[in-house]
Amino acid sequence: MAGIRDVARLAGVSQATASRALSGKGSVSARAREAVTAAASELGFVMSYHASSLASGRSHNIGVVLPFVNRWYFATLLEGANSALMDAGYDLTLYDFQGDRYRESVLGDFLLRKRLDGVLAVSLQLNAHETEQILAAGIPVVGVGGPLPDIPTLRIDDVEVGRRATNHLISLGHSRVAHLGGEHEYGRNFEISSGRRAGYEEAMAAAGLPLREAWSLISDYSANDAYKETKQLLADAEERPTAIFCASDEMAFGAMLAARDLGLRIPEELSVIGVDGHEMGEILGLTTIDQFPRNQGTRAVERLLALVQDDGQAAAGPADELMETRLLVRHSTSAPRIPAGHSGS
Amino acid sequence: MAGIRDVARLAGVSQATASRALSGKGSVSARAREAVTAAASELGFVMSYHASSLASGRSHNIGVVLPFVNRWYFATLLEGANSALMDAGYDLTLYDFQGDRYRESVLGDFLLRKRLDGVLAVSLQLNAHETEQILAAGIPVVGVGGPLPDIPTLRIDDVEVGRRATNHLISLGHSRVAHLGGEHEYGRNFEISSGRRAGYEEAMAAAGLPLREAWSLISDYSANDAYKETKQLLADAEERPTAIFCASDEMAFGAMLAARDLGLRIPEELSVIGVDGHEMGEILGLTTIDQFPRNQGTRAVERLLALVQDDGQAAAGPADELMETRLLVRHSTSAPRIPAGHSGS
DNA sequence: TTGAAAGCGCTAACAA
DNA sequence: TTGTTAGCGCTTTCAA
Numbered sequence: 001m002a003g004i005r006d007v008a009r010l011a012g013v014s015q016a017t018a019s020r021a022l023s024g025k026g027s028v029s030a031r032a033r034e035a036v037t038a039a040a041s042e043l044g045f046v047m048s049y050h051a052s053s054l055a056s057g058r059s060h061n062i063g064v065v066l067p068f069v070n071r072w073y074f075a076t077l078l079e080g081a082n083s084a085l086m087d088a089g090y091d092l093t094l095y096d097f098q099g100d101r102y103r104e105s106v107l108g109d110f111l112l113r114k115r116l117d118g119v120l121a122v123s124l125q126l127n128a129h130e131t132e133q134i135l136a137a138g139i140p141v142v143g144v145g146g147p148l149p150d151i152p153t154l155r156i157d158d159v160e161v162g163r164r165a166t167n168h169l170i171s172l173g174h175s176r177v178a179h180l181g182g183e184h185e186y187g188r189n190f191e192i193s194s195g196r197r198a199g200y201e202e203a204m205a206a207a208g209l210p211l212r213e214a215w216s217l218i219s220d221y222s223a224n225d226a227y228k229e230t231k232q233l234l235a236d237a238e239e240r241p242t243a244i245f246c247a248s249d250e251m252a253f254g255a256m257l258a259a260r261d262l263g264l265r266i267p268e269e270l271s272v273i274g275v276d277g278h279e280m281g282e283i284l285g286l287t288t289i290d291q292f293p294r295n296q297g298t299r300a301v302e303r304l305l306a307l308v309q310d311d312g313q314a315a316a317g318p319a320d321e322l323m324e325t326r327l328l329v330r331h332s333t334s335a336p337r338i339p340a341g342h343s344g345s
Numbered sequence: 346m347a348g349i350r351d352v353a354r355l356a357g358v359s360q361a362t363a364s365r366a367l368s369g370k371g372s373v374s375a376r377a378r379e380a381v382t383a384a385a386s387e388l389g390f391v392m393s394y395h396a397s398s399l400a401s402g403r404s405h406n407i408g409v410v411l412p413f414v415n416r417w418y419f420a421t422l423l424e425g426a427n428s429a430l431m432d433a434g435y436d437l438t439l440y441d442f443q444g445d446r447y448r449e450s451v452l453g454d455f456l457l458r459k460r461l462d463g464v465l466a467v468s469l470q471l472n473a474h475e476t477e478q479i480l481a482a483g484i485p486v487v488g489v490g491g492p493l494p495d496i497p498t499l500r501i502d503d504v505e506v507g508r509r510a511t512n513h514l515i516s517l518g519h520s521r522v523a524h525l526g527g528e529h530e531y532g533r534n535f536e537i538s539s540g541r542r543a544g545y546e547e548a549m550a551a552a553g554l555p556l557r558e559a560w561s562l563i564s565d566y567s568a569n570d571a572y573k574e575t576k577q578l579l580a581d582a583e584e585r586p587t588a589i590f591c592a593s594d595e596m597a598f599g600a601m602l603a604a605r606d607l608g609l610r611i612p613e614e615l616s617v618i619g620v621d622g623h624e625m626g627e628i629l630g631l632t633t634i635d636q637f638p639r640n641q642g643t644r645a646v647e648r649l650l651a652l653v654q655d656d657g658q659a660a661a662g663p664a665d666e667l668m669e670t671r672l673l674v675r676h677s678t679s680a681p682r683i684p685a686g687h688s689g690s
Numbered sequence: 691t692t693g694a695a696a697g698c699g700c701t702a703a704c705a706a
Numbered sequence: 707t708t709g710t711t712a713g714c715g716c717t718t719t720c721a722a
Contacts, residue, residue, distance in 0.1 A: 003715055014693045019717060026718085027691055046482075049460045050404065051715035054395040054698045061438075070424055075415040082414070082441045086450060091460070093406075094439040096427045105431065115394045115436070137391075227628040257628050260605075283572040283602050348699055359709045364701060371702090372707055396699035399714045693722080699714105706709080 002043035011039035022047070059115050061091040062304065065106060066122040069096045071221060072250055072278050073293050074122060077144065080297025081120060088305055090117075112137050118308045120300055121148060123192065142304040144296055147191055152307070152319045154300050156291050158192050161325055162199020162245070165273045165289055168327060169243040170207050173335045174271060177204065178215035178233060178241040180226055180251050196247045196275070215241050219251060226254030234262050234270065242336040243271035249278035252286055256332065267334035277328065285331030296323055347388035356384035367392065404460050406436040407649065410451060411467040414441045416566060417595055417623050418638050419467060422489065425642025426465060433650055435462075457482050463653045465645050466493060468537065487649040489641055492536055497652070497664045499645050501636050503537050506670055507544020507590070510618045510634055513672060514588040515552045518680045519616060522549065523560035523578060523586040525571055525596050541592045541620065560586050564596060571599030579607050579615070587681040588616035594623035597631055601677065612679035622673065630676030641668055 008018035013032050020026035021036035028036075039045075053059040064081055066074045078094075085092045093116065095106045107130050111119060118140040126134070126148055134141060135150065143153035162179075169177050179200045182193030197216070204211050217233060219225040226246065234240045246252040252274030259270045266272060266285075274281065277290030303321070353363035358377050365371035366381035373381075384390075398404040409426055411419045423439075430437045438461060440451045452475055456464060463485040471479070471493055479486060480495065488498035507524075514522050524545045527538030542561070549556050562578060564570040571591065579585045591597040597619030604615045611617060611630075619626065622635030648666070 004717095005715075015716080016694080016718075017692060020692090023717085029691060032691080046457045046459065048399070048715055049458045050395055050399040051698090052717075054393070054399050054700085055715075055717040057698080057717095059395065064439075069414065069427070070417070070420040072415070075420050078439075079415055079441060079443060082439065083443065083446075086447050086455075091455065091458075092439050094409075094423075094427065094437050096424060098424060098428065101428075102431050110431075110436065112391050113394045113436075114391060223625050224628055253625070254628060280568050280598070283569055283599060350699075360699095361701080361710080362708060365708090368701085374707060377707080393699050396714090397701075399716085400699075400701040402701095402714080691722105694720090696717105696719085698717085701712100701714085703712085704710085706707105 002045045004045070004047065006043055007036060007039045007045050010043065011035040053115070059091075059117050060089060061093055061116055062301070062308075063093045063095055063111060063116040063119045064122065065095045065097070065111070065119060065124055067097045067099065067124070069094070071248075073248065073276055073291075076293040077122060077297040077300075080294035080299075081301045082297070083294075084298045084301035084305075088301075090305070107134070111139070114139075118142070118304045120144065120297075120304055121146075121151070122300075124148065125191070140304065140307040142300050142307065144300050145192055152303065152321075154296060154303065154321045154323055156323050156325050158195025159199040159202070161275055161289050161291075162196035162201075162247075163203045164199070164325075164327060165196075165245045165275065166200045166203035167207075168273060168287070168329075168333065169245060169271055170203060170209065172243075172271065172333060174241075174243040175207075175209050176215075176241040176243065176336075177209065178217065178244040179247075180217045180219055180229060180233075180244060180255060181247040182221050183218055193247060200245055214239065219254075221248050221251060223250045223254035223257075226251035227258045228254075230255040230258035231262065234259060234264060240270075242269070242338060243273075243333070246272065246274045249274035249276040249281050249286060249288055252288070252332075253278075253280065253284060256284055256286065266332050268337045271333040271336070273333055281328075281330065287330045287333040288328050290326045290328045292324065292326075299323070347390050349390070349392065351388055352381060352384045352390050355388065356380040398460070404436075404462050405434060406438055406461055407646070407653075408438045408440055408456060408461040408464045409467065410440045410442070410456070410464060410469055412442045412444065412469070414439070416593075418593065418621055418636075421638040422467060422642035422645075425639035425644075426646045427642070428639075429643045429646035429650075433646075435650070452479070456484070459484075463487070463649045465489065465642075465649055466491075466496070467645075469493065470536070485649060485652040487645050487652065489645050490537055497648065497666075499641060499648065499666045499668055501668050501670050503540025504544040504547070506620055506634050506636075507541035507546075508548045509544070509670075509672060510541075510590045510620065511545045511548035512552075513618060513632070513674075513678065514590060514616055515548060515554065517588075517616065517678060519586075519588040520552075520554050521560075521586040521588065521681075522554065523562065523589040524592075525562045525564055525574060525578075525589060525600060526592040527566050528563055538592060545590055559584065564599075566593050566596060568595045568599035568602075571596035572603045573599075575600040575603035576607065579604060579609060587614070587683060588618075588678070591617065591619045594619035594621040594626050594631060594633055597633070597677075598623075598625065598629065601629055601631065611677050613682045616678040616681070618678055626673075626675065632675045632678040633673050635671045635673045637669065637671075644668070 008015045021028045021033045097103045121143045123145045141151045146153040181197045217229045219229045274288040353360045366373045366378045442448045466488045468490045486496045491498040526542045562574045564574045619633040
């Protein structure tokens, strides 16, 4: 329970010098620095971050806001953010909305408590009032997968992702391509889901291929829900597509299992492509568009810390940043080889 | 940026009364309370938690320490902890070891910074020095799945879990039962993995069944690693088991996929049972022992907050608490029905 | 490079 | 029930 005052006393310097020596800010003679560090370690001194934060206005604490910790994409991005924050000596305060359950209390209460140096907002959409409120609190914010107006954001080009995934299937010779995308829920993921869907529709149109309403499915991004939707879709042998583009790998897992349970072989009778880069895709042989979520988390923290440390003044780099994706071809996609007995229309 | 002093002034009371009115502690007349809350909302007052923490010694902030956010069990438990903490108005500071990568810095540095009212330690093992250090810091700790000597812990009976899973297979008529368990790494999960393994061995012995070294596998709890191990195990038709007990559902997923890729039907040619209660088990039809991780997280927080709020004095309930599990039978287990052409030894 | 001194914005005795 | 008065343990001007 030794305080900095005890350290200073033992080192034979003033409290101010001790503080400077320990924080590295301000100039301190080598001799004083040594005396202070020696005293500190002898006493087992650990600084009170409350006191430090109160006096300095910096808390070395970043809030991470996301809709679900329990989805692979978010958990993996969180891991990347965690690494970058640990390395920088920052604490990470987690705000998991759990859907919308805590959205309001986090946005209207927790985030405003001024104990954060900055906020990382993942897949979050804010209305005008919410944006204003949070910016008025003076907290630097960086978003991932926004869009958050007036807030620097990292994103992938979701339209491009949808187009590329769909074109991969089309270029293999598929003309009957379905899409399983996310919900159009307000306040979350909207642009992501609709971007990927727009890319799908664009690619289909560009190739002169028909869009059918029955081939455009919506699910909640979970494997289980995707399983149900896909099973329904594939049950009708006459009407079913030969390929499906899923907006996430977890959805693709569900789709693959549904196909297998219907006795359809992948990729012979159904090609499946996902988005994310989930490790489990390896053992399923899932073709996907990898978006390197871990890297997104790390990069977002770098951006945020730059903002925080420049005192919110200079934005480091362009306001918005497009992150890289990569088409990763495995065994779940191939040219359509529909066995005899199955007909297309 | 209004402070409590401004609120007090506008309400026409002293700062102390304003503080009491806002915190609900101490007695305040109805009239004063109204005046204060009115003034506070008029000014858009938000308390500085740094100042409050410094003055009161309570930070309303709980640290959660776990080895991987990206494993289903941990993410789900975290979700439960998050709910309980949000409901109680507490912040959650996340410390993700990412294996062992940040173990040392979290334990030796971050946790000691005295900004936490308590710590929830999940699947963590501490050596004597570490335990002493953390207890010396005066932070209340509750563990899940310890064991942490001198620290109240919630756990399931892992030996019982292993025994029950194995006995389920044995009672179906299996005599060739393999086990895919976790690593024996120091500092993490050790007791959990070895407990489940011990239960398996106990059940086999009690039934007079042979243990084979080749049937006792170790993996890192991931589906991918489990896939590799299982594929190896099952490749030899002469030597392979008819059932496998996996120490987690994610492992079981890997095992099921490996079996399918070898053309083995589940459950006819291989029965699989897991542990956890992963939702995705539904679509795979995985039989499992559900351990309700979400509930574990919630319950652990309740215990911890009781400790914190009782000022570390009275432990609420017994020091250690055994959590419930449930055998959930689906379609991945049945009596062995080995097709002709395959032989047992 | 150093020290003295004044807070940071709140809470908690204590006395009234 | 209320107000006065000290702090909580640091950081940071400012002057030396």
